[in-house]
Amino acid sequence: MRGFANVLLLELRMRRAVYPAALVAGLVPIPMAFFMKSVASFSDCVNVGAGAFALIGGELLALYLGATVLCQDISEGRAGFYLSKPVSPLALWAGKLLAAWAAVLGAMVVCLIPATLLGGGLTDLHPSPNPLWVYDLGPQELSPLWTPLLLALGLLAFIALAHALSVMFRARSLWLVLDAVMVVLLPALVWWAIKRVFLLGSIYLIVFEVTTVCLVIFAGLLAAGAVQTVVGRADLKRGHKALSLTLWAILGVGVLALDGHAFWAARISPSDIAKVESMQAAPSGPWVLVSGRLKHRGPDAWAGILLNSQSGASYTLRTLRWGGDTVFSPDGRFAVSVAFHSMVDRSPVELLACDLTASKPEALATGITLSGYDTSLAFSPDSSRLAIQTGSDLLIYELPSWKLVAAQKVGTPPDSWRSWRMYFLDRDTLRLGLMADQKVNGMLAKRTDLQLYEFDIKNRKLSATGSVASVGHWSYRVDAAGERFLVFQEPVDGDRRLLLCDAKTGEVLKTLAAGEGKRSARFLSDGRILVLEKKNATQPGGEASRRLSVLSPEGVEVRSVEVGASRYFMWGLEPAPGKVLLDSPDRIGDELTQKTFLLDVNTGVVQKLDGLSPASLFSWYSSGPRETQAPGSPGSHLFIDDQGRIVRYDFETGAKTVVKLK
Amino acid sequence: MSAQNDGAVLAFENLTVRYGKTKAVDGVSFSVGQGEVYALLGRNGSGKTSMIRCLLGQWAPTSGRAVLFGGDAWRTRTEAAVRLGVVPEAPDMPAALDANTLEAFCRKLYPKWDSRGVAERLQRFGVPLKIPYGRLSRGQKNQLALALALASMPEVLVLDDPTLGLDAVARKEFFEELVGDLADRGTTVFITTHDLAGIEGIATRVGILKAGVLLVDEAIESLKERFRIVRWEGNAQPASLGALAPVRSTGDTWGCEALVSRYSEEAFSRLAQDLAPTGVEASALSLEELFIALAGEEGGRS
Numbered sequence: 001m002r003g004f005a006n007v008l009l010l011e012l013r014m015r016r017a018v019y020p021a022a023l024v025a026g027l028v029p030i031p032m033a034f035f036m037k038s039v040a041s042f043s044d045c046v047n048v049g050a051g052a053f054a055l056i057g058g059e060l061l062a063l064y065l066g067a068t069v070l071c072q073d074i075s076e077g078r079a080g081f082y083l084s085k086p087v088s089p090l091a092l093w094a095g096k097l098l099a100a101w102a103a104v105l106g107a108m109v110v111c112l113i114p115a116t117l118l119g120g121g122l123t124d125l126h127p128s129p130n131p132l133w134v135y136d137l138g139p140q141e142l143s144p145l146w147t148p149l150l151l152a153l154g155l156l157a158f159i160a161l162a163h164a165l166s167v168m169f170r171a172r173s174l175w176l177v178l179d180a181v182m183v184v185l186l187p188a189l190v191w192w193a194i195k196r197v198f199l200l201g202s203i204y205l206i207v208f209e210v211t212t213v214c215l216v217i218f219a220g221l222l223a224a225g226a227v228q229t230v231v232g233r234a235d236l237k238r239g240h241k242a243l244s245l246t247l248w249a250i251l252g253v254g255v256l257a258l259d260g261h262a263f264w265a266a267r268i269s270p271s272d273i274a275k276v277e278s279m280q281a282a283p284s285g286p287w288v289l290v291s292g293r294l295k296h297r298g299p300d301a302w303a304g305i306l307l308n309s310q311s312g313a314s315y316t317l318r319t320l321r322w323g324g325d326t327v328f329s330p331d332g333r334f335a336v337s338v339a340f341h342s343m344v345d346r347s348p349v350e351l352l353a354c355d356l357t358a359s360k361p362e363a364l365a366t367g368i369t370l371s372g373y374d375t376s377l378a379f380s381p382d383s384s385r386l387a388i389q390t391g392s393d394l395l396i397y398e399l400p401s402w403k404l405v406a407a408q409k410v411g412t413p414p415d416s417w418r419s420w421r422m423y424f425l426d427r428d429t430l431r432l433g434l435m436a437d438q439k440v441n442g443m444l445a446k447r448t449d450l451q452l453y454e455f456d457i458k459n460r461k462l463s464a465t466g467s468v469a470s471v472g473h474w475s476y477r478v479d480a481a482g483e484r485f486l487v488f489q490e491p492v493d494g495d496r497r498l499l500l501c502d503a504k505t506g507e508v509l510k511t512l513a514a515g516e517g518k519r520s521a522r523f524l525s526d527g528r529i530l531v532l533e534k535k536n537a538t539q540p541g542g543e544a545s546r547r548l549s550v551l552s553p554e555g556v557e558v559r560s561v562e563v564g565a566s567r568y569f570m571w572g573l574e575p576a577p578g579k580v581l582l583d584s585p586d587r588i589g590d591e592l593t594q595k596t597f598l599l600d601v602n603t604g605v606v607q608k609l610d611g612l613s614p615a616s617l618f619s620w621y622s623s624g625p626r627e628t629q630a631p632g633s634p635g636s637h638l639f640i641d642d643q644g645r646i647v648r649y650d651f652e653t654g655a656k657t658v659v660k661l662k
Numbered sequence: 663m664s665a666q667n668d669g670a671v672l673a674f675e676n677l678t679v680r681y682g683k684t685k686a687v688d689g690v691s692f693s694v695g696q697g698e699v700y701a702l703l704g705r706n707g708s709g710k711t712s713m714i715r716c717l718l719g720q721w722a723p724t725s726g727r728a729v730l731f732g733g734d735a736w737r738t739r740t741e742a743a744v745r746l747g748v749v750p751e752a753p754d755m756p757a758a759l760d761a762n763t764l765e766a767f768c769r770k771l772y773p774k775w776d777s778r779g780v781a782e783r784l785q786r787f788g789v790p791l792k793i794p795y796g797r798l799s800r801g802q803k804n805q806l807a808l809a810l811a812l813a814s815m816p817e818v819l820v821l822d823d824p825t826l827g828l829d830a831v832a833r834k835e836f837f838e839e840l841v842g843d844l845a846d847r848g849t850t851v852f853i854t855t856h857d858l859a860g861i862e863g864i865a866t867r868v869g870i871l872k873a874g875v876l877l878v879d880e881a882i883e884s885l886k887e888r889f890r891i892v893r894w895e896g897n898a899q900p901a902s903l904g905a906l907a908p909v910r911s912t913g914d915t916w917g918c919e920a921l922v923s924r925y926s927e928e929a930f931s932r933l934a935q936d937l938a939p940t941g942v943e944a945s946a947l948s949l950e951e952l953f954i955a956l957a958g959e960e961g962g963r964s
Contacts, residue, residue, distance in 0.1 A: 006771055077754065081754040233720045
């Protein structure tokens with residue numbers, strides 16, 4: 001201890017020159033601020049300038065001291081001064097390292113003194129105690145000491161890193177080959193681990209892994225420097241060997257442990273889902289995509305699992321999970337998923353396909369790469385073809401061979417945001433509805449025309465077939481036969497109207513509703529039309545009762561039903577012909593109130609199913625506006641109960657059977 | 663510690679040091695007893711500094727070991743350093759610090775410290791106390807190093823070519839200082855030097871290294887006693903010369919000269935009889951001549 005303290009004090013004394021230099025650097029922003037008055041206030045200029053000098057200068061000083069503090073002495077034969085004294089090598093390493101660290105921190109503090117006296121210092125610029133990296137990851141109010149503490153530890157790591165690099169390059173030993181190999185190999189292993197947890201969409205796990213890597217590197221660098229000094233002493237080559245073996249052993253074990261953790265975290269079975277949060281059903285067949293938060297993997301790890309609700313068979317999708325990135329074929333045989341490998345917008349995505357009839361379903365890469373988020377998919381009614389829109393390209397693939405049948409460019413207005421809606425009329429005919437919001441004076445117009453096209457796949461011929469003016473997004477819904485569609489027309493100077501149109505030409509067949517009031521509409525599988533109209537709430541933001549109108553396929557109202565009050569409604573599946581589910585989730589703060597209504601459109605009877613949330617067909621990538629669900633499909637009987645379990649509901653008896661996730 | 667080193671303050675046991683494929687020290691073994699002044703001589707690159715590094719526990723031997731105060735120098739370096747004073751070959755103190763600061767640093771590390779002795783010695787040699795070490799002359803640096811090495815009253819003083827780069831006056835002063843101190847304390851000294859004239863009056867034993875191999879390890883008086891240069895006229899090579907154990911000999915038609923390593927009056931008399939009536943003479947060697955004869959190009963183990 002005596003040796004350590006003496007080395008520390010002597011080294012601090014030797015670094016005295018950094019303080020006046022730091023003070024000069026801290027004074028430089030003051031005259032600079034006079035010249036930059038037009039850009040920012042005097043105090044901001046001084047604070048930013050001093051902060052930058054302190055930060056950059058501190059890091060450079062840390063690198064310089066790290067590279068020279070001990071290694072230079074050894075390589076130039078001056079380490080003997082300490083090594084011939086009763087000072088242990090460990091005390092020598094610790095004393096020199098901590099003295100360099102203290103000198104760097106001291107210099108940074110001295111550099112900030114003028115700014116603190118004149119401009120308020122850095123706290124004036126960054127009053128928030130929460131650094132960006134802790135946002136939404138836990139305690140929201142961290143001590144304001146965290147940032148300087150991490151900065152200080154980072155500088156210590158910088159010094160140790162510079163020392164390690166200095167040893168590696170000054171020793172000129174063959175161990176540099178090991179260093180080079182590990183410098184390539186370990187980041188690859190770290191990337192492998194991060195990539196695996198990245199697919200869980202968990203920022204928490206990524207931060208955990210990055211933090212673990214940083215801590216392992218920190219510990220490895222400190223330990224390696226210490227071992228190098230103890231084992232190598234004045235022999236730099238021997239020290240290099242000790243440093244490399246220690247550093248790479250610690251980092252290797254740490255990174256392998258991290259990889260093991262990542263492997264475990266990403267190896268998910270249905271029983272790892274803590275609570276099912278969403279369930280997407282196939283239009284027919286027993287398969288559903290179950291998504292939910294995972295157990296033991298932090299607060300935000302999320303996974304999607306394809307589950308056969310009847311047999312219990314499952315397959316965990318290795319795709320970035322935000323839910324809704326899978327599309328089922330109408331016959332329930334195929335599931336295709338859009339696999340993100342990056343969170344960067346416009347980065348390419350890969351299409352994975354899963355044959356759900358296989359004995360062990362597995363999502364396989366199709367080799368089809370698509371452009372980021374601008375992608376939509378539609379299956380043909382017989383599930384033998386898949387249309388893919390990606391950017392302005394339209395691609396038609398044959399299934400299950402994944403042979404490209406046709407490819408077509410679809411011109412869209414430049415400088416616009418477009419929305420594609422497409423569906424197969426039959427195996428050889430694809431219909432497209434293109435909505436493009438043109439910018440007016442750089443701002444997006446709220447609505448535009450719906451342009452209708454028909455693509456003859458056999459002849460590869462794209463024809464414009466009609467249009468509807470001023471339609472609202474997402475309101476385009478086509479009946480099961482593909483003959484008519486519903487759309488809301490929203491003229492700038494007129495009332496919002498619900499139109500029944502010819503699916504090919506867009507010719508208005510009938511105006512179903514007009515005037516004030518919020519409405520939504522859909523077709524039933526038998527062609528009847530349901531219109532849900534929201535009545536005025538008794539108080540702003542409060543619950544409003546709804547009126548459901550049942551219209552014949554021709555648009556004539558045959559029945560009107562009052563539905564219970566709720567703030568939101570979403571259309572659900574048809575558990576039986578003539579019966580439809582209405583989903584009404586309502587979240588106030590952290591509290592979720594789930595109401596579901598079963599409507600018998602033939603009798604007008606409304607049944608309330610409390611605490612049950614129905615499966616949906618929703619997918620971000622399913623652009624098909626056409627009704628494809630087979631009434632009474634297994635998925636229409638599946639619900640998420642208020643405990644996050646999947647239950648099968650018997651509409652005859654009201655019995656609920658829990659579908660076990662195993 | 664092996665039996666042969668019983669009572670030795672420091673020893674080398676089959677010490678070998680390699681730098682890659684180069685063998686700097688090759689299986690050297692010898693020991694130094696308490697109070698001895700051992701001069702390890704050798705040409706540049708003969709392995710002297712490597713041995714000192716091993717002795718000071720700064721360098722791990724490739725095989726064998728250096729022993730200090732009965733313990734493995736590599737393992738017991740920190741404890742042994744308390745009883746050790748070192749003057750290095752090259753100045754190694756921090757250049758920015760002055761003598762006062764360096765003395766204060768060293769003083770805190772040793773249980774015994776003679777601050778007055780340091781001050782007197784530095785004053786005597788005119789070493790400024792407040793000038794940074796880097797700005798001192800080479801002689802002043804060496805005197806400072808010696809002053810600090812002696813201040814802890816070490817049992818063993820290790821001097822690695824301490825007069826390297828000093829002028830004749832400074833070398834003389836350095837050795838006088840050393841002799842004075844040794845007379846006072848009876849410290850064991852292990853010294854490597856090229857200043858053979860300077861060490862000749864101080865050293866009690868000498869070792870000569872050549873290319874990492876120890877050629878000689880002997881008391882200096884004994885060494886000087888048994889080595890002689892023998893010269894005679896003519897080119898005869900009598901059989902009796904073999905009894906003197908010639909290390910090397912040269913000759914031409916005018917006369918011959920041989921370096922002998924086992925000189926005795928009796929053997930010399932027999933040689934003189936064999937060469938009579940031709941004249942023959944034997945002359946003693948200085949340490950420097952002896953060193954050149956043994957460690958020079960033609961020298962070898964004797």
